Structure formats: C-alpha cells, structure tokens
Amino acid sequence: MLMMAMNLAALGGMAKGETPFDATAAKMAAANLANLGGKDTGFLWLPGSEAGKAQDSSALAPIFTEVDKRNQMFKSLADATAAMQTVAGTDAARLKGAMGAVGEACAACHKAYRQPE
Numbered sequence: 001m002l003m004m005a006m007n008l009a010a011l012g013g014m015a016k017g018e019t020p021f022d023a024t025a026a027k028m029a030a031a032n033l034a035n036l037g038g039k040d041t042g043f044l045w046l047p048g049s050e051a052g053k054a055q056d057s058s059a060l061a062p063i064f065t066e067v068d069k070r071n072q073m074f075k076s077l078a079d080a081t082a083a084m085q086t087v088a089g090t091d092a093a094r095l096k097g098a099m100g101a102v103g104e105a106c107a108a109c110h111k112a113y114r115q116p117e
C-alpha cells in the first residue's frame with residue numbers, strides 16, 4: 001500500500017502541475033503501479049489481522065470473507081493502472097485523465113474495507 005501511495009503521489013504531482021512533467025519518471029511510476037496493482041495479495045488478508053486485533057491494522061474484517069468483491073476491486077485497480085501505464089509517458093493531460101480511475105479504485109476499496117482514521 002505504501003509503495004502504491006508513493007508511486008501515485010509522484011504521478012499526482014505531475015498531473016496537477018506541482019512538479020514538472022517528466023515522461024521517463026511518469027512511465028516508471030506508472031509501470032510500478034501497474035505491477036503492484038496486478039499482484040495477487042490474497043495471502044495478506046488473513047482473519048485476525050483486522051483493526052482492533054492486529055497492531056496498527058485498519059483493515060475491516062469483511063475484506064477477509066468477501067473474496068469475490070475484494071478480487072473485483074483489485075481487478076479494477078489492475079485495469080486502471082494498466083490503462084494509465086499506456087498513456088503515462090505521453091503528457092500530463094493524458095496522465096491526469098487516466099489517474100481518475102486509479103484514484104477511484106483505491107478509494108472504493110478504502111471506503112469498503114479500511115477503517116476511517
């Protein structure tokens with residue numbers, strides 16, 4: 001998750017114009033995200049590691065049992081990051097356009113399965 005956040009933050013800075021657009025860096029960060037988004041993290045979601053049971057966890061218990069829904073959410077993330085990867089090296093506007101779906105995929109799962117701070 002922290003790796004995803006780091007790479008997304010780099011892309012977000014460029015998309016918003018806070019940092020200059022750098023095609024090489026954008027391609028690299030998008031490739032990292034697509035790679036992370038496509039990973040099978042099923043083994044990480046273990047009952048007993050939810051908020052309140054494991055130290056520093058903010059995972060909500062239904063993420064362990066709602067496997068289909070969870071997989072679907074990871075699939076949306078994988079699709080969105082793959083789409084972003086195809087345009088990341090072109091320009092900031094297209095990068096920004098593709099970022100929306102990635103942010104939505106992150107947010108949808110956090111809304112469902114992550115305890116609000």
Ligand code: HEC
Pocket residue numbers: 001002004005008056057058059060063070073074077102105106107109110113114115
């Ligand atoms: C399929 C569900 C899902 C998707 C998709 C998802 N997350 Fe998460 N994320 C979680 C859950 C659940 C937690 C809480 C984990 C915990 O506390 O153990 C979390 C926690 C985090 C954290 C807090 C640090 C941590 O490790 O607890 C960050 C940062 C984060 N996610 C970033 C992202 C970003 C950026 C994306 C999209 C590129 C993303 N996440 C996509 C489920 C998801």
